[in-house]
Amino acid sequence: MEHKLLEIKGLKTQFIGDKKIIPAVDGVDLTIHRSETLALVGESGCGKSITSLSIMGLIPENGKISAGEIIFNGEDLTKKSEKELERIRGNDVSMIFQEPMTSLNPVLTIGEQLTEGLIIHDKLSKQEANARVIEMLKLVGFARAEEILSEYPHQLSGGMRQRVMIAMAMATNPKLLIADEPTTALDVTIQAQILELMKELKEQFQTSILLITHDLGIVADMADRVVVMYAGQVVEEAEVESLYENPAHPYTEGLMKSIPSLEKEQKRLYSIQGYVPAPDEFPIGCRFAPRCEKAMEICHEKAPNIYSLGNGHHVRCFLYKELEEIVEQ
Amino acid sequence: MVKFIIRRLLGMIPVLFVISVLLFTLVQSVPGDAFTGDLNPKIDKKYIDEMREKFGLNKSPVEQYFIWLKNFAQGEFGISFKNKLPVSDLIVDRIGNTVFLAVTTLIITYLLAIPIGIYSANRPYTLSDNTITTFSFIGLSLPTFFGALLAIYIFSINLEWFPSSGTVTAGAGYTGIQYLLDRLHHVLLPAVTLAILSVASYTRYIRSSVLDVKQQDYVRTAYAKGLPRKKVMRKHVLRNALMPLITFFGLDLGGLFAGAVLTETVFTWPGLGRLIFESTVNRDYPVMMTCYMLIAISILIGNLIADILYAKADPRVRYD
Numbered sequence: 001m002e003h004k005l006l007e008i009k010g011l012k013t014q015f016i017g018d019k020k021i022i023p024a025v026d027g028v029d030l031t032i033h034r035s036e037t038l039a040l041v042g043e044s045g046c047g048k049s050i051t052s053l054s055i056m057g058l059i060p061e062n063g064k065i066s067a068g069e070i071i072f073n074g075e076d077l078t079k080k081s082e083k084e085l086e087r088i089r090g091n092d093v094s095m096i097f098q099e100p101m102t103s104l105n106p107v108l109t110i111g112e113q114l115t116e117g118l119i120i121h122d123k124l125s126k127q128e129a130n131a132r133v134i135e136m137l138k139l140v141g142f143a144r145a146e147e148i149l150s151e152y153p154h155q156l157s158g159g160m161r162q163r164v165m166i167a168m169a170m171a172t173n174p175k176l177l178i179a180d181e182p183t184t185a186l187d188v189t190i191q192a193q194i195l196e197l198m199k200e201l202k203e204q205f206q207t208s209i210l211l212i213t214h215d216l217g218i219v220a221d222m223a224d225r226v227v228v229m230y231a232g233q234v235v236e237e238a239e240v241e242s243l244y245e246n247p248a249h250p251y252t253e254g255l256m257k258s259i260p261s262l263e264k265e266q267k268r269l270y271s272i273q274g275y276v277p278a279p280d281e282f283p284i285g286c287r288f289a290p291r292c293e294k295a296m297e298i299c300h301e302k303a304p305n306i307y308s309l310g311n312g313h314h315v316r317c318f319l320y321k322e323l324e325e326i327v328e329q
Numbered sequence: 330m331v332k333f334i335i336r337r338l339l340g341m342i343p344v345l346f347v348i349s350v351l352l353f354t355l356v357q358s359v360p361g362d363a364f365t366g367d368l369n370p371k372i373d374k375k376y377i378d379e380m381r382e383k384f385g386l387n388k389s390p391v392e393q394y395f396i397w398l399k400n401f402a403q404g405e406f407g408i409s410f411k412n413k414l415p416v417s418d419l420i421v422d423r424i425g426n427t428v429f430l431a432v433t434t435l436i437i438t439y440l441l442a443i444p445i446g447i448y449s450a451n452r453p454y455t456l457s458d459n460t461i462t463t464f465s466f467i468g469l470s471l472p473t474f475f476g477a478l479l480a481i482y483i484f485s486i487n488l489e490w491f492p493s494s495g496t497v498t499a500g501a502g503y504t505g506i507q508y509l510l511d512r513l514h515h516v517l518l519p520a521v522t523l524a525i526l527s528v529a530s531y532t533r534y535i536r537s538s539v540l541d542v543k544q545q546d547y548v549r550t551a552y553a554k555g556l557p558r559k560k561v562m563r564k565h566v567l568r569n570a571l572m573p574l575i576t577f578f579g580l581d582l583g584g585l586f587a588g589a590v591l592t593e594t595v596f597t598w599p600g601l602g603r604l605i606f607e608s609t610v611n612r613d614y615p616v617m618m619t620c621y622m623l624i625a626i627s628i629l630i631g632n633l634i635a636d637i638l639y640a641k642a643d644p645r646v647r648y649d
Contacts, residue, residue, distance in 0.1 A: 058552055082558070090555035097553075102546040105565050107572070107643055116564075117554040152644040168554070 004071075005175060005208050006032040006055070011068035013047075013054045015279075022279040024050045024063070026232035032176065037202065037209040039223035039240070041216060041255065045276045047232040048212045052178045055210075056095055057085040073175065091121040094169035098181040100161035104153035111149030114168050121172050136167040140197060159190035163197065170201055177202075180212045195222060216255055220244060225312075228252050231276055231287035234306075238313040248315040250292045286318065294319060330640070333648035334633070341629050348625045349401075349618075353394045356617055362386050363410035363612045384410065397618060407615030411608070416619045419604060424586070426496055427600035430523075430593070431585040433516050437524035438531060443571070445528070446535025447562075450570075453540060461532065468529030473522075477595040480522045491518040494597035519596040523589050531577065535570070542570040572642050579635025583628030 013025040025047040032038045040048050053059050055070055057077065070077040073092065077085065097103045105113055114136070115129035124132065130149065137145035140163040153161060162182060169177055179198065183191035195218060202209055211222055219226055219240065226243045228236040228251065236249040247253045254272040274291040277283065283290055289299040298318050307320040314326055364377050364386075381387050385396060400407060406416035449458045485493035492498070496515050503511050542548065543566055551565040552558075586601060593602035601620060608616035639646045 056553060058549060086555045086557055088555070090553055095553045097546060097550065099546050103550045105547040105551070105569070106645055107568055108564070109644075113550075116556060120557075121555060154645050165550075168550075 003033050004031055005034045005036075005073060006030075006210075007069075007071045008051070008055070009069045009071070011051065011054060011070065012066045013050050013059060013063055014066045015060075015063040017062075017280070020280050023232055023282075024279050025054060026279075026282075027068070028229070028232070028234055030227050030234060030237070032208050032210055034175075035202070035206045035208055036225065037211055037223045039211045039213060039219040039226045040229060041213060041219060041226055042229035043214055043276050045278075046229045047279075048214075048229055049180055051229070052095070052180055052210060052212055055176075055178065056089055056093060057082075058089075087121070090117045090169075090174075091172045092174055093176045093178065094172065094174040095178040095180065096162070096165045096169050096182050098184050100158050100165055100185060103165055104161055106153055109150050109152055110156070110164055114149075114164070114171065117168065118171055132171060133167070136171045137164070139201070140164075140167045140170075141193075158186055159194065162186060162190075162194055166194070166197065166201070170205060170207070173205055174207060176208045176210065178210045178212070181214070182211075183218065184213075184215070191218070198222070216259055228255070231282055232279060233287065233316065235288065235316045236314065238309075239311065242309075242311060242313045246309070246313075248309055248313065248320065249288075249317050250294045250319075251288050254291075254293075286316075330637075330648060334637070337633050337636070341626075344629065345622070345625060349398065349622060350394070352618060352621045352625075353390075353397065356614060356621075357390050357393070359612065361612060363614065365612070397615075401618070401622070406619040409608070409613050409616050411611045411613045411616075416615050419616060420601065420619065420623070423599055423601050423604050426598060427593070427602065428585060429496075429512070430516055430520055430589070430598060430600060431581075433513075433520040434523040434527070434589075435581055435585075437520055438527045441524065442528045442531035442535060446532045447539055447567070449532065449536040450539035450543070453536075458536075461536075465529040465532050468525055469533075471526065473526060473589070474591045474595055476526060477519070477522050477592050480518055481595070484518055491515075493518070496599065519589075519592050519598055522596075523592050527581075531574075534577070535574070538573055539566060539570040542566050545569070572639075575635050575638045575642060578638070579631045579633075580628075581631070582634055583624075583631030585631075586627040587624045 008028055008030045011025055011028045012023060015022040015024055028047070028051055030038070030040070030051075040051065042048050050059065050063070054065055055072070055077065057080070059065070065078050068078065072088070077088070080088070104110070111130065111133065114133040115124075115126065118124045118129040118132055119126070122129075122132075133149065134145045137148055142148050142160075142163065148156075148164075153164075156164065166182075177198075182198070183194050186194060198209065199222065201207065209222075211219070213219060223240050225239055226237070227234055228243075228249065230251050236243070236247070236252045238248075243252065244256075247256050251272070254270070257270040258272065260269055272291055277287065277290075283300070284303075285301050286292070286295070286299040286304050289295045292299065296318060302318075304316050304318045304321070306314050306316045306326040307323040308314055308326050309320065309323060362381070363384075364380060385393055388396070397407075406420075408414065409416055409419055412419065445461060449461045452458050481493045484490045492515055497503070497508070497511055498515075501511065548561060548565050551561045556564075587605075589600075590602040590606050592598070593600045594606050597603070601623075604616065605620045607613070608620065636648070640648055
């Protein structure tokens with residue numbers, strides 16, 4: 001129990017559309033242990049970001065958590081008031097976003113934006129906050145940290161802005177850092193630097209990371225465990241080695257095959273046919289069945305349960321129905 | 330910045346020249362002149378011809394333009410055909426009233442529109458937002474003069490709360506604070522009438538601007554930091570959402586001297602708007618040209634001020 005930092009049980013987050021209820025996240029279970037990096041993988045629109053925003057309590061106004069528990073550090077976040085959540089956000093749980101270009105307020109100085117969280121959470125004075133921020137900026141690789149404080153976001157490049165976002169997120173020494181596609185908008189060379197920086201900081205601060213990505217390439221490098229999401233559900237969960245050696249779910253397999261490889265000579269890049277169905281158009285059976293190369297009759301009729309391949313490797317697929325069934329909470 | 334301002338001011342000269350040519354052409358192309366309408370049969374036709382000669386109305390339009398330009402450039406605005414008074418005196422007489430009315434209107438507009446717009450944006454598509462939207466559209470589609478007449482009918486004639494015309498109570502001889510209150514009492518009805526109309530468009534604008542900024546990534550970042558809702562609104566949303574109002578403010582500054590032609594006329598408010606109206610009806614060329622040029626200059630200056638304010642408010646905007 002002690003080493004579980006975050007445990008999500010049966011999370012359902014819904015949006016109210018035009019008289020329709022849209023189940024963006026539909027019964028997600030996942031666990032993050034202390035100082036572990038968990039990668040949450042899946043295509044766009046599969047509910048990864050909404051899962052992370054649900055943890056933060058930052059779901060857009062027309063959405064709500066309709067079922068499930070988010071137990072962080074022993075307390076259920078879904079039962080917390082807005083005031084209590086404010087004390088946790090940016091303090092115990094921090095978040096960095098996909099778009100460093102637009103995630104900083106264009107009219108406030110970097111210093112102003114970096115210190116405001118510290119002033120609120122750690123009750124620091126302006127000077128103390130500034131000192132802490134300068135220390136953080138140096139840590140994320142700014143040589144001229146003092147000068148950056150009085151600069152504005154538009155004076156920095158995308159990679160520098162993401163470093164600022166990381167400094168902002170880590171300044172309060174959070175227990176959990178949620179990184180929502182932190183490198184997607186960056187150049188490949190900058191990507192590697194940012195990932196390296198996140199690894200270093202994780203070691204230093206003993207922070208757990210929830211890394212949301214659609215790039216399986218960076219998962220192998222960063223994560224301890226992987227959760228694969230498809231159409232609002234978890235379809236596979238495994239230790240990173242186990243997943244790469246033996247991707248069980250046809251969807252995971254498809255994602256793996258979609259990574260361009262230099263070793264194998266490929267005429268065409270593999271791609272999974274079709275698109276993620278919209279949350280109001282989920283099929284009756286397995287949600288992946290219409291796109292699945294291995295789909296059987298049963299897949300179109302019944303929704304599969306979760307089966308265990310042992311060693312914490314779970315998969316939601318009828319191909320494994322002979323194996324031990326995991327009961328969902 | 331100083332260089333920028335000087336460059337912009339110098340740049341206004343050719344613009345004003347072109348505007349003056351256009352204005353002069355427009356003014357001159359209206360058939361007749363200031364004396365056409367003098368139907369008094371007792372006036373000798375010869376006298377009218379003499380007057381036309383005296384004021385240079387018999388010269389060719391091009392000649393007349395350059396005479397006007399030469400005088401205007403030297404600060405000679407001419408003599409009103411109608412009142413036989415120097416145009417500068419007429420304008421000085423009226424400008425105070427117009428500015429007083431315009432500034433009051435502007436203050437009322439901002440005091441109403443900003444809170445209403447923000448309120449509306451924080452509850453999009455609810456009953457209160459839809460009610461505000463409905464009233465905004467009524468306000469937007471109501472013609473000024475109709476609103477003014479309606480206001481006079483309700484608040485002056487029926488309720489007798491406000492006077493329907495003038496800037497002070499004639500012959501009351503108020504001084505000090507009483508004088509000020511009396512003026513405020515007179516300005517309120519025309520100012521509120523004018524304000525209601527601009528509140529409608531401002532409210533719409535502020536609502537959509539706040540709604541737009543609330544969707545921005547940096548607002549989500551601010552929430553993710555754990556800032557309370559109020560602080561996010563004040564520090565991150567409003568600053569960005571209200572910045573585009575600077576443009577409106579610049580336009581309003583420009584419109585300040587244009588006066589509210591119709592409203593001033595309906596409320597018999599002796600401001601520039603009425604002067605423009607009267608001079609246009611009477612083809613009083615010197616007054617017309619001076620007033621129109623004044624409007625052109627104030628719009629250019631208003632835009633310049635808006636640009637300067639932008640540079641102050643938005644760090645991304647820099648002039649060198």
